[in-house]
Amino acid sequence: MLRFLFLIPICLVFSSISAQKFMTREGVIAFRGETILETIDPVSNQAGSVIDFEGGSLVVQVLQKSFRFRKALMEEHYNENYVHSDKYPRAVFKGNFSEKIDFRTPGTYAIKLSGTMEMHGVSRPISTLAEIIVQPDGKLSLESVFTISPEDYNIKIPGNVRDKIAEIFEVRMKAVYQPVQK
Amino acid sequence: MKHLYLFCIFILFGNAFLLAQGSEDLLDILGDEPNQNYAEATFKGTRLINMQTNEASAEGVLQFMFQHRFGPFNNDFLYNFFGLDVAQVRLGLDYAISDRLSLGVGRSSYNKTSDFTLKYRLLRQQTGKKNIPLSITLFSAAYLNMTRRSFTPDFSDRLSYSHQLIFARKFSSSFSAMISPSLVHFNLVEFNAQPNSLFVLPVGGRFKLTRRFALTAEYALQSPRNFSVRQGVETPYYNALSVGVDIETGGHVFQLHVTNSRGLIDPDWMVKTTGNWLEGGLFFGFNISRVFTLKEPKRPEVGW
Numbered sequence: 001m002l003r004f005l006f007l008i009p010i011c012l013v014f015s016s017i018s019a020q021k022f023m024t025r026e027g028v029i030a031f032r033g034e035t036i037l038e039t040i041d042p043v044s045n046q047a048g049s050v051i052d053f054e055g056g057s058l059v060v061q062v063l064q065k066s067f068r069f070r071k072a073l074m075e076e077h078y079n080e081n082y083v084h085s086d087k088y089p090r091a092v093f094k095g096n097f098s099e100k101i102d103f104r105t106p107g108t109y110a111i112k113l114s115g116t117m118e119m120h121g122v123s124r125p126i127s128t129l130a131e132i133i134v135q136p137d138g139k140l141s142l143e144s145v146f147t148i149s150p151e152d153y154n155i156k157i158p159g160n161v162r163d164k165i166a167e168i169f170e171v172r173m174k175a176v177y178q179p180v181q182k
Numbered sequence: 183m184k185h186l187y188l189f190c191i192f193i194l195f196g197n198a199f200l201l202a203q204g205s206e207d208l209l210d211i212l213g214d215e216p217n218q219n220y221a222e223a224t225f226k227g228t229r230l231i232n233m234q235t236n237e238a239s240a241e242g243v244l245q246f247m248f249q250h251r252f253g254p255f256n257n258d259f260l261y262n263f264f265g266l267d268v269a270q271v272r273l274g275l276d277y278a279i280s281d282r283l284s285l286g287v288g289r290s291s292y293n294k295t296s297d298f299t300l301k302y303r304l305l306r307q308q309t310g311k312k313n314i315p316l317s318i319t320l321f322s323a324a325y326l327n328m329t330r331r332s333f334t335p336d337f338s339d340r341l342s343y344s345h346q347l348i349f350a351r352k353f354s355s356s357f358s359a360m361i362s363p364s365l366v367h368f369n370l371v372e373f374n375a376q377p378n379s380l381f382v383l384p385v386g387g388r389f390k391l392t393r394r395f396a397l398t399a400e401y402a403l404q405s406p407r408n409f410s411v412r413q414g415v416e417t418p419y420y421n422a423l424s425v426g427v428d429i430e431t432g433g434h435v436f437q438l439h440v441t442n443s444r445g446l447i448d449p450d451w452m453v454k455t456t457g458n459w460l461e462g463g464l465f466f467g468f469n470i471s472r473v474f475t476l477k478e479p480k481r482p483e484v485g486w
Contacts, residue, residue: 021208023211044482070479071478073475092209160432
């Protein structure tokens, strides 16, 4: 009888390990591309993301229509003419990292993410560095910077606006995660 | 006892199962976004050709609109350089106080009329938690005719009005249509027999051929049909029929069209259309708009 009872805590420990996921629905993603004529720097604070430390994986998704631009017309053109948000509503990143992180100990950890980004119907491999900061209150935050090119995602830019739209955009992400409650 | 054992096995296997799940399922944790999906850009501009669309500028945007109607095809067309020499112009400015409310002023050379407009977006087509199949916009305007008269009219005699409810739907990314029950009222009519108030039912649509090029058309039915009196004979005005194209570049929308209506404001084009399509009573025309962002939209704080 007692022999078996001790299995219960073991089982629960295992189950708690598998529950070590953190998530957010309010991640901030901004991208920025600058030319002499125009700076395009929209921002969304509605990115959803989940980190799973057990499997070493991270997903991020953001609705294209959640990006706010400095000009309303730019925003309309972005959704209507460039990324076709009605057809491809979201951009999704799915990646993995091999670093083992003790999410119970506050500190700053660097990870190398590699995975795929899907946007505008095109999936492309992408790898970047990210920093995870475990805060004393049990939350953690993640920050990452990388670059993408619209051409890579088959986003066509007509000749008459070519000078206004950068060829490379810097993408920044910053999000505060909370443990997933099972 | 045995149950406990099974229970543990179940949990362990359950965990193993969870561990085997890939990142695909991490997305499931996020669930569906609660976001409302609004139909954007049902039409490319605030005007289709002569019709007002359901669209209005975003908050803090000042729009300058430049509209032209050339001279008629059937009257010294080439002598007037394709009608250019006798073109009618309307210049308009409107400012969006909010995403819903825009106020504007304009001036038409035809009948020397100044206009004061109000556009209010009552409902926006959307899907999500709330589903609304169409957009409804209210448009109201007062027109001040500033021509010299042989008599001294009261100020109110110079005024006419237009009120519309614009029902618009974006059926697909390429096809949008609208219908706008309208009331046009003249404080002073030209002849006693003319009605002061006329109901008009304009319908319009656009079909996008490419991302930046679309075909447009509109037709306005009058009830009762307005008429003028020429040499003692009642001559009915025509219903306005216009076809055109929308060409979009970065910051501009060019709208080029052919219409049988020379006026650029509702009391003129809706109920006083003089051209007959079959007799070549047609006019080239264009609308060009340019927007200026006076106040940047509210955006989330980034913090870097």
